[in-house]
Amino acid sequence: MATLVQSELVARGVIEAEALIRVEELHKYYNLGETRVHALRGVNLEIAPGEFVAVMGASGSGKSTFMNLLGCLDTPSSGHYLLEGVDVAQLAKSELATIRNRKLGFVFQGFNLLARTTALENVELPTLYAHLPKEERAERARRALEMVGLGGRMEHLPSQLSGGQQQRVAIARALVNHPSILLADEPTGNLDSRTSVEIMQIFQDLNDRGLTVILVTHEPDIAHYAKRTVVFHDGKICRDEPVVNRPRAAEVLRTLPSLAD
C-alpha cells in the first residue's frame, strides 16, 4: 500500500514527482466470453523526462497492451498510471482525449495518415482538436514538416510519398502539438533497413533536444538506438537495462550504401 500513499501524495502535490511516467502494479485483462485473458500481470515502471526507451517482447507478451495504456487509448483494469503526476487511470474519456492531444504524440507502424489529404493537412489534424487559431495551425504544421525534412512536400498526398516520407509526415503530426512524450508503435515495421535508420535518426535528434521517446519494437537492431530497453514476457517486465554501445543513427547512415532510386 506504500505505493498508493505515494501516488496520493503526488496527486495532492505534497511531494514532487520526478518521473514523467510512473506505472504501479498495472493489470489489464480482457473478458472474451467465458475466458479471461490476462494481458498485463502487474507492471511497475518509471520513466524520467528525456529518456529514450525501447519496449520489446514477443507478440502476446503484453507490450502492445502496455503501449495502448501509456497512450491513453485504453484504461487499466487495476493499478495506477501517473503521467506527470496525474493518475490517468481515473480520468474520463474526454480528459484522456485531451491528454492524447496535448501531451502525447503517436507514430504507428502503418503510418495511419488520412488518404486523399495533403501532408500539411495531415499534420494539422491534432491542432484542429486543440482549438488553435487557423494561422497558428498552419504555421505549426509547416514548422513540424520542416523539422522532419519535408518542407518541400507539404502539398503532397500520402499516395505520392514513399514509406519513409509518410512515416516522417506521421512524426511531424505527432510533434505538432509539442507533446511531452512521443509514442512509437513499430514505426520501422513497414520500412526497409536504411529508411528505418533514417527514422531512428529523427528519433535520436528529437530525444537529444529533450523529448521523451518510447518505442515498441521487436527488432533488437532498432531497440539499440534507444537508451534503455524494457523487455516484456507474459504480461510482466522480465528485463530492464540500459543500452551499452548505443550507435548514433547519423553515423550508421554514413556507412550504409545509399539506395539510389
Add this chain to the structure above:
Amino acid sequence: MDLISILRIALQALARNKMRSILTMLGIIIGVGAVIATVGVGQGAQQQVQDNIASLGTNLVYVSSGSVNRGGLRLGSGATKTLTYDDMKAILQESPAVASAAPGSSAAAQVVFDNDNWYTRVNGTEPQFFDIRSWQMASGASFTAGDVRTSADVAVLGETVRRNLFGSADPVGETVRIGNLPFQVVGVLTAKGQSGMGADQDDAIYVPITTLQKKITGQPWLQYIVVSAVSQAASYAAQDQITALLRDRHRIHPGQEDDFQVRNLADVAQLADQSSRIMTLLLASIAGVSLIVGGIGIMNIMLVSVTERTREIGIRIAVGAQEDDVLKQFLSEAVVMSLIGGAIGILFGVAASLGISNVLRWPISISRVAVAAAVVFSTMVGIFFGYYPARKAAKLDPIEALRFE
C-alpha cells in the same frame, strides 16, 4: 472546432465520393421538390377555386321565394307569391349588414332575330344586379335606372344567346323580339362559363324588372332578391337580419316555416376552399413520405461511410478528437447533404410548379412557408437520420478502429 472548419471538412468528405453523395442527395431533392411542387400546384388550384367563387360573389346572399304549406301540401320553392319589391326596399333600409340589393324575376321565352331564334330565360332586374354579381359587359352597357322607371324595351344578352342569334356579329343597337315584343340590345355580358352546378350562366337575357313584370309575365311578385353584404364575413349577419326581417314582414309566427329561402354563398366558398386545402395537405403529406425515404437513404449511406472510414475515425480519436468532435463531423456531413439536397430540391420544386401551372394555366403560387418548411424539414431529416451513424462513429474504440483494415 469552429463551424467553418466543420463545414469545410464535411464538404471535403462529400466531395471525395461525389457520385455517392449526389445519389444520396437525390432522395432529399425529390422529396423536397415533390413537397414544394404539390403545395405550389395545390395552392394554385386553391387560388383558382377561390377566384371562381369570388366571381360568384362570396359576399352574396340569395333570397328566393320559398315553399308554402297549404293544408299539408307543400308546393316547393318558388311557389309562394309573397316576395315583393317592398321586401327588397325594406332589406336595403333595415339590415345594416346589407350593402346593395337587386330584385329578380324570370320567365322562359323564345327570342328571335332575323331567321334565328333561341329559347332562353328572360330575367327582369335592376342595373345594380350586374355590380352585385360583378359581371362585366363585353360590349355596350347595362340598361339604366331610367329604363327601369320607364319600363323601356331594352335587353342585355348573355354570351350564349348572342352567339346563337348573331354568330360573330356585335348585336349592340340591333333589335330582337322576345315573344312578340321588340327589344333593343344595349349590352352583351362577358362569358362566365358554367356555374358550379353545371348550368350555363351565359344562356340568359336581362331586361328591366318593370318591363318583365308589366309586359311579359304580368305578375308583380319577385322570384328572388340578390343581396350583397358589406363583406364576406358580414354575409352571415345579413342572412340572419334578412330572415328576421322577412319573417316579420310576412307575419310568420314563431314555429311556422319560412315562406322564403335565404342562402349564403360564403358557405359554398368555404366548403370549396376547405376541400382544395385538404387535397393540398394530402398531396403534400404523400410527398413528405418521400422526404423521409430520402432521409433513410442518408442514414444508410452514412452508416456505410462510418464503416468505411473506421480507420480515419481511429486516427482522429488517437490524435485527440473528442467524441463530440467526431459526432459533429459526421452529423454535419449528413446535414450538409440534406441541406444541399433541400436547396436543389427547392429549385426543382419551383421549376416543376412553374411548368405544371404553365401547362394547366393555373395561377403560380410558390409558398414561402413551404420553402421555409422544406429547409427546416430537410435539416431536421439530416440531424435525425445522421445522428445514429454519427454516434456510432463517436463511440468507436480507437484501438479497434486503428486495427481495422
